[in-house]
Amino acid sequence: MDMLEAHVKKHFSLSASSLAEFLSPWKTYHAERKEILTHQGEQEKYLYFVLDGVQRVYALNIEGKEATLIFTYAPSFGGVLNAMMTQQPSQFFYETLTSSSFLRAPASEIKRIMLTNAEIAQMINFGISGALSGVLDRLAELQLMSSEEKFRSLLKRSPHILTLVPHKYLASYLGIDATNFSKLMNRVKI
Template sequence: MSLEPLAQLIGAIHPLSVADWSAFSAIWHPISAKRKQPITTAGQTENYLYCVTEGVQRVYYVDDAGREATLLFTYAPSFGGVVDSLLLRQPSRYYYETLTPSTFLRASFHDLQAVMQAHPAIETAIRLGTTQALSGVLERLVELQCYSSAEKLRALLRRSPHLLQLVPHKYIANYIGVDPTNFSKLINSIRA
């Protein structure tokens, strides 16, 4: 499997020297998953950082009443997984599943820790990537608290217009907080 998506992703975050890239790229291994396959489940400690090379996935939460909340979508080239569980070494409160057939590169927590300790530039890249993810979460919180459903959908389509064709609309409706039966009306209203 090509390391190009990983190189593209890490190059956009914090370019590495040839020696650092050699060490970093050596810890990644390819895996694939079918559509609707769980990658991480709640209660399980995340053991891998993923680099998405193909497909679309989602991270979601299930409350005590069994209601799902789609928190984010991942797709190439991006990091994926339940990162707080991975880095804090605690059981996940979230699920990570594929929505389409997907391929990944993944690095184990142990390998990631070792390479970060040996190569400060890699630790910097992971820290900056995590900080960018936190920035995205804060932006998403603003959307959730301040935007109407139509504004949330417009924001999602500005960031990721391809999701409308790839992801079942019920997940997008869940992500923006509308009933799936009203989603087509919402789509039509913002296209008008």
């Protein structure tokens, strides 16, 4: 719980009573490697806070091709957040890439707390706004940058990612073929 509390305090100032209320529904949870926590078509039941491990959110097209959209790792929030907030079935999968430890809180509890505590609702809206900003930046990267520029941008944003995530998932995240990713790795000086 200390890591979650420190993360909240680092990014947002809550009163002691609001912080205690926000921390109250979280419980520890462990998932093995390659475990799907949220399936496409399911309701997102939890908000996760990653303590250890690496996860991804991905989508499948009609032919079954995967596209990795987001990676999560400590210390960050995870899950299919849009499905949690809208209470609609998820369009995506949330999967562990490694054995992972979390704190997780029921989505219903987070929503209830948001309705009764304006300070927590403001904090969560602030977090969602930051996430949306990141998504828009990522869309611009995908639309406007070359493969090499996307790769360099990823390394600038998350220099440690090459040691955390298998390269096939990084290639998918960047929207390039795995073979081209290997060539890119050999060509770009890190």
